[in-house]
Amino acid sequence: MIGSSGSDRVFSERENSVLNHACVLVAEDEPFIALDLALAIEDAGGQVLGPAASVKEALALLETADVAGAILDVTLADKDATPIAELLIAHGIPLILQTGVGLPPGMAARFPGLIVRIKPCDSARLVDELAALIGDQPKTV
Amino acid sequence: MKTVLRKLTIVERQVTLNDAGTTFTLRIRPYRTVDNVIDGVVLTFVDITERNAGQAAILASEARFRMLFEYIDEGFCVIEKLKTAPREPSDFRYLVANPGFERQSGLRDVVGKTIREVVPGESEEWFDIYDTVAATGEPIRFERDLVTRERTLELFAFRFEEEGVSRSAVIFLNISQRKRHEEQQDLLLREKDHRVKNLFSIVGGVVSLSARSAATPAEMATTIQGRLGALAGAHRLIRPRHHVSQPVQRETVLDELIRAILSPYIEPGAAERVVISGPATPVGGDAVTSLALVMHELATNAAKYGAFSTSGGGVHISWTAKKGRLALTWRESGGPIVSGPPEREGFGSQLARRSVAGQLDGRLAFEWKASGLIVRLSAPTERLTP
Numbered sequence: 001m002i003g004s005s006g007s008d009r010v011f012s013e014r015e016n017s018v019l020n021h022a023c024v025l026v027a028e029d030e031p032f033i034a035l036d037l038a039l040a041i042e043d044a045g046g047q048v049l050g051p052a053a054s055v056k057e058a059l060a061l062l063e064t065a066d067v068a069g070a071i072l073d074v075t076l077a078d079k080d081a082t083p084i085a086e087l088l089i090a091h092g093i094p095l096i097l098q099t100g101v102g103l104p105p106g107m108a109a110r111f112p113g114l115i116v117r118i119k120p121c122d123s124a125r126l127v128d129e130l131a132a133l134i135g136d137q138p139k140t141v
Numbered sequence: 142m143k144t145v146l147r148k149l150t151i152v153e154r155q156v157t158l159n160d161a162g163t164t165f166t167l168r169i170r171p172y173r174t175v176d177n178v179i180d181g182v183v184l185t186f187v188d189i190t191e192r193n194a195g196q197a198a199i200l201a202s203e204a205r206f207r208m209l210f211e212y213i214d215e216g217f218c219v220i221e222k223l224k225t226a227p228r229e230p231s232d233f234r235y236l237v238a239n240p241g242f243e244r245q246s247g248l249r250d251v252v253g254k255t256i257r258e259v260v261p262g263e264s265e266e267w268f269d270i271y272d273t274v275a276a277t278g279e280p281i282r283f284e285r286d287l288v289t290r291e292r293t294l295e296l297f298a299f300r301f302e303e304e305g306v307s308r309s310a311v312i313f314l315n316i317s318q319r320k321r322h323e324e325q326q327d328l329l330l331r332e333k334d335h336r337v338k339n340l341f342s343i344v345g346g347v348v349s350l351s352a353r354s355a356a357t358p359a360e361m362a363t364t365i366q367g368r369l370g371a372l373a374g375a376h377r378l379i380r381p382r383h384h385v386s387q388p389v390q391r392e393t394v395l396d397e398l399i400r401a402i403l404s405p406y407i408e409p410g411a412a413e414r415v416v417i418s419g420p421a422t423p424v425g426g427d428a429v430t431s432l433a434l435v436m437h438e439l440a441t442n443a444a445k446y447g448a449f450s451t452s453g454g455g456v457h458i459s460w461t462a463k464k465g466r467l468a469l470t471w472r473e474s475g476g477p478i479v480s481g482p483p484e485r486e487g488f489g490s491q492l493a494r495r496s497v498a499g500q501l502d503g504r505l506a507f508e509w510k511a512s513g514l515i516v517r518l519s520a521p522t523e524r525l526t527p
Contacts, residue, residue: 122349
């Protein structure tokens with residue numbers, strides 16, 4: 001298969017400790033973007049939960065592991081990401097939404113502080129942004 | 142004349158002079174002398190040619206308007222405002238309605254009834270509009286939903302004088318169908334917009350992901366071109382189809398899709414290099430993109446390390462669609478001996494695996510046999526079409 005090249009190692013060395021082994025949920029149904037995000041999280045020294053392609057899958061994954069943050073696509077394979085966002089917000093877990101088409105009606109009004117980025121997004125930058133949010137969180141035991 | 146003399150009455154006849162084309166009223170009356178003696182008859186001729194023509198013209202014109210009234214597609218009615226006490230809601234009585242009225246509005250036998258009697262519960266705005274027309278005499282063109290009949294009308298209302306009373310006439314068309322078409326158009330445009338935006342985000346993903354695995358800019362360009370080519374190939378195959386319930390449906394069949402994606406590897410004269418066999422299986426929507434991507438990544442991999450990397454190698458793709466599941470096998474043979482699974486999973490196969498999991502709710506399994514790679518794809522058939 002396609003061999004690993006020198007470029008990933010450069011990524012890893014540069015940002016290795018940013019996420020400090022934190023676990024991040026990725027919900028994205030577009031395979032290219034999902035894989036790129038997952039690799040960017042690993043590059044930054046994080047662990048990936050997912051990528052989940054659907055709300056159902058993401059909610060099931062959240063039952064199995066604790067996450068420090070999440071990057072969610074707004075429009076997933078089965079429906080919009082509102083239920084995942086609700087659950088994360090209820091637990092005070094930082095998240096970033098990304099969308100190609102905009103937020104579903106009412107979502108912005110319900111969660112005023114929500115961080116929303118318009119696709120195409122640079123994965124490494126999204127991860128940096130999430131890492132900063134996670135860093136700001138009070139440490140829970 | 143004998144009748145006149147016998148009965149002493151007046152006789153009137155219309156006579157037409159054929160050669161002159163004129164018509165007269167001929168009146169025959171007994172002639173009574175000053176001594177009150179009947180002494181013959183008096184004939185008077187009055188030329189009524191023009192009067193007749195005028196009457197005929199009026200009749201003809203009336204017939205024409207009657208015809209117009211009966212046969213036009215538009216609904217037409219004359220309404221008169223009822224005398225209501227101050228603060229009492231206003232109402233209008235239908236005086237006349239043509240056959241088109243029922244066709245366009247869906248309301249029957251309205252003449253003699255009032256609007257509130259015929260369509261109780263309609264919006265007060267109807268009355269406001271007609272009140273304004275009656276009060277100001279300003280004609281108005283407007284569009285409104287006739288809620289109780291679930292249709293949208295386009296109307297033109299104007300005031301006119303008749304029998305010394307001011308009345309209003311309304312001409313209208315049911316434009317529900319046109320509205321539906323407009324809405325469908327709108328939906329289509331929005332979907333198009335959605336797809337374009339989505340395409341930008343996919344391209345973004347393709348570029349950054351391809352950058353990870355490429356050692357040189359040239360290799361990156363080739364990888365990106367190949368992936369975009371597969372996406373474009375998939376898109377060309379899905380042709381829009383119109384349905385009543387769904388505005389657009391895009392579909393193709395599996396073997397056509399596989400053939401299109403693998404066409405760069407099917408050289409002329411080497412048809413055996415790729416063998417495709419399976420029942421006709423419709424695929425549409427996201428599944429087309431996903432399957433195209435899987436085929437492309439597998440083919441790219443075969444071209445680099447597998448059956449497409451040698452002149453004698455080939456791929457056999459076969460599938461079944463039974464009990465609601467698609468089971469597809471990609472079997473390579475005649476390529477270099479496979480020594481076992483690679484040390485780490487390549488981006489191509491990761492991408493293919495994620496695509497099958499995410500977009501098809503299925504599984505992709507790799508078996509690294511010495512004689513050649515075997516890939517098994519399994520997915521519910523319901524996920525193959527939107």
